[in-house]
Amino acid sequence: MLETTIAAIRPADETAMAAARELHGRLTKPAGSLGALEELSVRLAGLAGACPPPLPEPAAVAIFAGDHGVHAQGVSPWPQEVTGQMIGNFLAGGAVVNAFARQAGASVTVVDVGVATPLPTGPVADPAGLDPAGLDPAVPRLVVASVRRGTRDFTVTAALTRDEALAAVQTGIRIADELIDAGAGILLTGDMGIGNTTPAAALIAAFTGADPLDATGRGTGIDDPTYAHKVAVVRSALARHAPDPADPLGVLAAVGGLEHAALAGLILGAAARRTPVLLDGVIAVSAALAAAAFAPAAVGAMVAGHRSAEPGATVALRHLGLDPLIDLGLRLGEGTGALLALPVVTGAVRVLHEVATFDSAGVAEK
Numbered sequence: 001m002l003e004t005t006i007a008a009i010r011p012a013d014e015t016a017m018a019a020a021r022e023l024h025g026r027l028t029k030p031a032g033s034l035g036a037l038e039e040l041s042v043r044l045a046g047l048a049g050a051c052p053p054p055l056p057e058p059a060a061v062a063i064f065a066g067d068h069g070v071h072a073q074g075v076s077p078w079p080q081e082v083t084g085q086m087i088g089n090f091l092a093g094g095a096v097v098n099a100f101a102r103q104a105g106a107s108v109t110v111v112d113v114g115v116a117t118p119l120p121t122g123p124v125a126d127p128a129g130l131d132p133a134g135l136d137p138a139v140p141r142l143v144v145a146s147v148r149r150g151t152r153d154f155t156v157t158a159a160l161t162r163d164e165a166l167a168a169v170q171t172g173i174r175i176a177d178e179l180i181d182a183g184a185g186i187l188l189t190g191d192m193g194i195g196n197t198t199p200a201a202a203l204i205a206a207f208t209g210a211d212p213l214d215a216t217g218r219g220t221g222i223d224d225p226t227y228a229h230k231v232a233v234v235r236s237a238l239a240r241h242a243p244d245p246a247d248p249l250g251v252l253a254a255v256g257g258l259e260h261a262a263l264a265g266l267i268l269g270a271a272a273r274r275t276p277v278l279l280d281g282v283i284a285v286s287a288a289l290a291a292a293a294f295a296p297a298a299v300g301a302m303v304a305g306h307r308s309a310e311p312g313a314t315v316a317l318r319h320l321g322l323d324p325l326i327d328l329g330l331r332l333g334e335g336t337g338a339l340l341a342l343p344v345v346t347g348a349v350r351v352l353h354e355v356a357t358f359d360s361a362g363v364a365e366k
Helices: 002-008 014-026 036-048 069-073 081-092 096-104 162-181 197-208 224-241 248-255 258-272 282-294 296-301 311-320 336-354
Strands: 059-066 107-114 141-144 186-192 277-279 302-304
Touching: 002 162, 002 258, 014 036, 014 336, 036 296, 036 302, 036 336, 059 081, 059 096, 059 162, 059 258, 059 336, 069 224, 081 107, 081 186, 096 107, 096 336, 107 162, 107 258, 162 186, 162 248, 162 258, 186 258, 186 282, 186 336, 197 224, 197 248, 197 258, 197 282, 197 311, 224 248, 248 258, 248 282, 258 277, 258 282, 258 296, 277 282, 277 336, 282 296, 282 302, 282 311, 296 302, 302 311
Parallel strands: 059 107, 059 186, 107 141, 186 277, 277 302
Antiparallel strands: none
8 A cells, every 4th residue: 555655646747836826927916925825826736736726625634643652761741641531532522623623614533543541432433434425524533543552662672563654654544545535625634642742853853864952842841851851762762773764664663653654644645646735743744754755746745734833843844845834832733733724725725716817807917
């Protein structure tokens, strides 16, 4: 599945991009007056191979959840049980991501790809996968696709075997296909996993060559001694495993998380289907680095929703050549920043669909 997905990813369609730029030049507005929105719409035309590109709707948030063996090293003040408890909150509709998703009319799919503790059960649980009848923004879904109950402690051994990392990547590809087949016009990345900013920092440092001090942030909020320890943990893991950025599956196996690997798969799956994927915070952009290492052209499907307060996110976005749409100092995860940026993406495309040209409106050009 991974090989065929990578083979299906193609560079942007230059003809469609040129047509979008030409159309912008004829719309009833000064040239370039919409700033970054104009280039975003051009990129989305190139992804779709059409001008104008399809409106990015409906939107589907995929929240991948997993736990981390490195939690045993004291890198987070939160108990690991919170991961499973938050999944219950997502399914009950009580999290920030649910509030923002309701505002945006986006569906929420939670995927257990590696949670260590037992999950809540109930009528919303759907272990067989997504309902092919469509996406219901009012009912969060649970897909049980656990590869293993949390990763191993990567300060001791590799977090995952290559086969486990591959299984997680392929889970993400499958979820992308299911959401797109169900009608989604844009996918939004979400994540949940206590301690997951530590493997994210390791992935960012491995793929970009950044110093762990620059790639590591404070996550959910840690004091100075814990932060120094967290940086040291990332540094020692990279020294132990020496992950090769030319081998993205090996990097994910050595220092990644199951949710990071699955998010990389989601991005690859979206790119193969020429569907935009709106990235959330530091977990998503660390996964995006892996996706780009698998298939550089996959960057064409990526839209950076926001600039996370985690410093590693800026390092990763710079490496990917992506500019975030909003910067609100967010560091929550879940997909919240991507949801807030969604109207910006939709607006960029709607301009090409609905704004009159100078000729059609009878407006004189300068």
